[in-house]
Amino acid sequence: xxxxxxxxxxxxxxxxxxxxxxxxxxxxxxxxxxxxxxxxxxxxxxxxxxxxxxxxxxxxxxxxxxxxxxxxxxxxxxxxxxxxxxxxxxxxxxxxxxxxxxxxxxxxxxxxxxxxxxxxxxxxxxxxxxxxxxxxxxxxxxxxxxxxxxxxxxxxxxxxxxxxxxxxxxxxxxxxxxxxxxxxxxxxxxxxxxxxxxxxxxxxxxxxxxxxxxxxxxxxxxxxxxxxxxxxxxxxxxxxxxxxxxxxxxxxxxxxxxxxxxxxxxxxxxxxxxxxxxxxxxxxxxxxxxxxxxxxxxxxxxxxxxxxxxxxxxxxxxxxxxxxxxxxxxxxxxxxxxxxxxxxxxxxxxxxxxxxxxxxxxxxxxxxxxxxxxxxxxxxxxxxxxxxxxxxxxxxxxxxxxxxxxxxxxxxxxxxxxxxxxxxxxxxxxxxxxxxxxxxxxxxxxxxxxxxxxxxxxxxx
Amino acid sequence: xxxxxxxxxxxxxxxxxxxxxxxxxxxxxxxxxxxxxxxxxxxxxxxxxxxxxxxxxxxxxxxxxxxxxxxxxxxxxxxxxxxxxxxxxxxxxxxxxxxxxxxxxxxxxxxxxxxxxxxxxxxxxxxxxxxxxxxxxxxxxxxxxxxxxxxxxxxxxxxxxxxxxxxxxxxxxxxxxxxxxxxxxxxxxxxxxxxxxxxxxxxxxxxxxxxxxxxxxxxxxxxxxxxxx
Ligand SMILES: Nc1ncnc2c1ncn2[C@@H]1O[C@H](COP(=O)(O)OP(=O)(O)OP(=O)(O)O)[C@@H](O)[C@H]1O
Ligand SMILES: [Mg+2]
Numbered sequence: 001x002x003x004x005x006x007x008x009x010x011x012x013x014x015x016x017x018x019x020x021x022x023x024x025x026x027x028x029x030x031x032x033x034x035x036x037x038x039x040x041x042x043x044x045x046x047x048x049x050x051x052x053x054x055x056x057x058x059x060x061x062x063x064x065x066x067x068x069x070x071x072x073x074x075x076x077x078x079x080x081x082x083x084x085x086x087x088x089x090x091x092x093x094x095x096x097x098x099x100x101x102x103x104x105x106x107x108x109x110x111x112x113x114x115x116x117x118x119x120x121x122x123x124x125x126x127x128x129x130x131x132x133x134x135x136x137x138x139x140x141x142x143x144x145x146x147x148x149x150x151x152x153x154x155x156x157x158x159x160x161x162x163x164x165x166x167x168x169x170x171x172x173x174x175x176x177x178x179x180x181x182x183x184x185x186x187x188x189x190x191x192x193x194x195x196x197x198x199x200x201x202x203x204x205x206x207x208x209x210x211x212x213x214x215x216x217x218x219x220x221x222x223x224x225x226x227x228x229x230x231x232x233x234x235x236x237x238x239x240x241x242x243x244x245x246x247x248x249x250x251x252x253x254x255x256x257x258x259x260x261x262x263x264x265x266x267x268x269x270x271x272x273x274x275x276x277x278x279x280x281x282x283x284x285x286x287x288x289x290x291x292x293x294x295x296x297x298x299x300x301x302x303x304x305x306x307x308x309x310x311x312x313x314x315x316x317x318x319x320x321x322x323x324x325x326x327x328x329x330x331x332x333x334x335x336x337x338x339x340x341x342x343x344x345x346x347x348x349x350x351x352x353x354x355x356x357x358x359x360x361x362x363x364x365x366x367x368x369x370x371x372x373x374x375x376x377x378x379x380x381x382x383x384x385x386x387x388x389x390x391x392x393x394x395x396x397x398x399x400x401x402x403x404x405x406x407x408x409x410x411x412x413x414x415x416x417x418x419x420x421x422x423x424x425x426x427x428x429x430x431x432x433x434x435x436x437x438x439x440x441x442x443x444x445x446x447x448x449x450x451x452x453x454x455x456x457x458x459x460x461x
Numbered sequence: 462x463x464x465x466x467x468x469x470x471x472x473x474x475x476x477x478x479x480x481x482x483x484x485x486x487x488x489x490x491x492x493x494x495x496x497x498x499x500x501x502x503x504x505x506x507x508x509x510x511x512x513x514x515x516x517x518x519x520x521x522x523x524x525x526x527x528x529x530x531x532x533x534x535x536x537x538x539x540x541x542x543x544x545x546x547x548x549x550x551x552x553x554x555x556x557x558x559x560x561x562x563x564x565x566x567x568x569x570x571x572x573x574x575x576x577x578x579x580x581x582x583x584x585x586x587x588x589x590x591x592x593x594x595x596x597x598x599x600x601x602x603x604x605x606x607x608x609x610x611x612x613x614x615x616x617x618x619x620x621x622x623x624x625x626x627x628x629x630x631x632x633x634x635x636x637x638x639x640x641x642x643x644x645x646x647x648x649x650x651x652x653x654x655x656x657x658x659x660x661x662x663x664x665x666x667x668x669x670x671x672x673x674x675x676x677x678x679x680x681x682x683x684x685x686x687x688x689x690x
Contacts, residue, residue, distance in 0.1 A: 001570070001571060003559075003563070004556065004559065004567060004570075004571070007556070007557075007558030007559050007563075008556075008558065010558055011557055011558045363552075363554070364554075364556070367550075367554035368567075368568070368571065369515075369539060370513075370515055370542075370548055370550075370554075371543070371548060371554075371567075371568035371614065372539060372540070372542050372543020372544070372546075372568045372569075372572055372618075373539070373543070373567075373568050373571040373572060374536065374539055374540065374543075374571070374572055375535065375536060375539060376536075377571040377572065381571075454515075454516065455515050455516075455539070456510045456515040456516040
C-alpha cells in the first residue's frame, strides 16, 4: 500500500510539495511563537538569576532592572553613595555591590563594580585574574578583546557622539567564564575608577572630558580598534549621556562631604590600589546597587525599608520580570491566536483541495474497488496519502520553527550579548499531539468519502 | 469455472420510464464463452455491473454457483469479486508510476493475498500476454501493451470468470484482434467462464454464444442451446 501511495504522491509531486509547504509554514508560525516566547522567558530568567534585590534612586523600577540586569543603556538617576555604606553594614545583607554605568569600550558597556560582585555572580575566570588596581579591567566572555589589551573608555557610545576620556586607559587582567547573561558583554572595572574618571568624590575636575578630538582618535588607533568597531550595531539610538550629566550634578552636591579630600583630588590613577570599603560620606552617588539578602525574609524587609526612605527604590528583578512576562504572555496569546487562525485556514483550504481531489479520482478509486481492493484498503490509501503530507508538513514546520527561533535567538545574542535558550518543553507534546490528531481526523474526511464511493463509478466517466 | 443464473433481475433508475435492464431468466453455464452485443445504451455495461457485483440489481437474484451475490453485503461482494472475477475494461485503469508487474500485483497486494507464488505467476502471465519487460513503467507503454497488462492483472488470481467490457474498443484492429485472441486463449486454458461485451464482430464471432441486448432486454440469444456442451 505504501508503495502505491508513494507512487501516487510522486505523480502529484508539485501539488504535494505545495501542500507540505503550506502546512509547514502554518506549523512553523505556531512553533516559532511558542518557542520564542519561552526563549525570552528562559533567557531573561537566567539573566536575572543572581540579581536578588536591586536598590536604586526613585524612578522606573523596570528601567532599573533593564539597566542593571540587562545593561540597557539609560539615564538613571543617582542615589546617595551612603546607601551603599548602609547596605554593606546592614546585618540582613550578605553582600552589596555598586553598579556604575556610563562608559563604553568598543561598544561594550564599562561597568564599575567590586570584586565581590564578580566573585559572587560568576563561576570564575577563564583566564587571568580580577582587577587589583584602579586601572585594571576584567572582561566578560563575549567581549571581543584580549588579556593585556589597553582600553580607552568613551563616555557614551562613540557612534552616538560619545567622547573619549583622554588620558584614561584600563588594562585587561582577566576574562570571566561565560554566564549566559548580558554581563558576558561587559567590561568590569573598579567602581572607584568610574568615579575618578568622572571626577566624582572630590572637587570639580571637569577638564578631562573636553580634550581635543585628535587625541581621541589616536588613542583608539593605539588600541588597535578601528572605527567600524565602534560604529557597528549602535543604530538603536539609545540615550545614555544624561547619566553622566546627572553624575556631575550630584557631584557638586556631594562635594561638601569630600572636603577633606579636596586637595589631592583623586584623579584617575591606574596604579592606585583597590579600595572597596567606604566610610559614611565617602562614596559618591550611584545608579544601582546589587544586594544579596541573607534570607528571603530579609529580602522583603530590605525592600520594604529601601522603598520607604523616599530617596531610594528597591526592586526584585524577578518580580519586575514577572510583570513583563504577563505582558509577553498577552502578546503571545494574540500571536498564538493568529497562528491558530492561519493553521485553521490552511486546514480548511486543504480539506477543500482534498475533497475535490477525491472527486476527481472517482475513476481511480472505483477501479481499485472493481479489481477487488477492499474498501478498508481504499480508505487506508487516501488516508495514508494525506496523513503523510500532513506528517511531513508538521515535522518540517517544527524544524522550520525551531530553526527560525534559533536564528532569531542568535541574532538577539549577537545584539544583546545573552543567549535565549531555544527548547521544546514536555508541555509541547500535548499541542503536538492535538495537531497530529487534528491532521489524522482531517485526513479521514476524504478517506471516508472514498470509502463510501460505489465501485461502479469506474465504469462511467 | 463458475456458472451464472440470473432470475427476474431488474435495474431501474428513478425518473426513467422503463428499467435499463430486465432479465427474467438467464443461464450461463460454467466454462461458457459468451459475447454480449447491442447498441449503445442497451444496458451492456449495466449487465456487467450486475454479474460482477459492482452494483446490486434493484431486484432479482444473481447466482454464481449457488451464491447470490445480490444478497452479499458490500464488503463480502468486494472480496468475492476479487477472488472470482477477472475484469478487463475499455479503459485500462492502470496506475501510472507503477511498473507493469506492480500493476498486475496491485489489487492482490491491497487485498493482502499476494505471496511469492503469486509474484511468480504475475511474471509468467506477463510473459504469456507477450510482455518481456515486467519492470517497465506503465505510462511508457503503448495502448496495446497496456491492455495486455490489464489482461494479466485480470487473470492473476485465477478467477473462475473473466468479464471484459469492450476490451478492444480503444485499440487499433490489429491489437484488438490480438487481445481478443489472448482472452479467448487464456480463458480456454484456465477453463474460466468468459463474458465479453463487444461491438467487434470478429471477436464475437469467435465466441460460442452471442447475447444481443436492446433496451435492456435480451433480444436474441444465439447459442442458447448450443452453449450447453
Ligand atoms: N446511474 C444512472 N442513472 C440513470 N441512468 C443510468 C445510470 N446508469 C446507466 N443509466 C442508463 O442506463 C442505460 C444503459 O447504460 P449502459 O451503460 O449499460 O449502456 P451500454 O449498453 O453499456 O452502452 P455503451 O455501448 O455506450 O457503453 C443508458 O440509457 C444509461 O443512460
Ligand atoms: Mg458500456
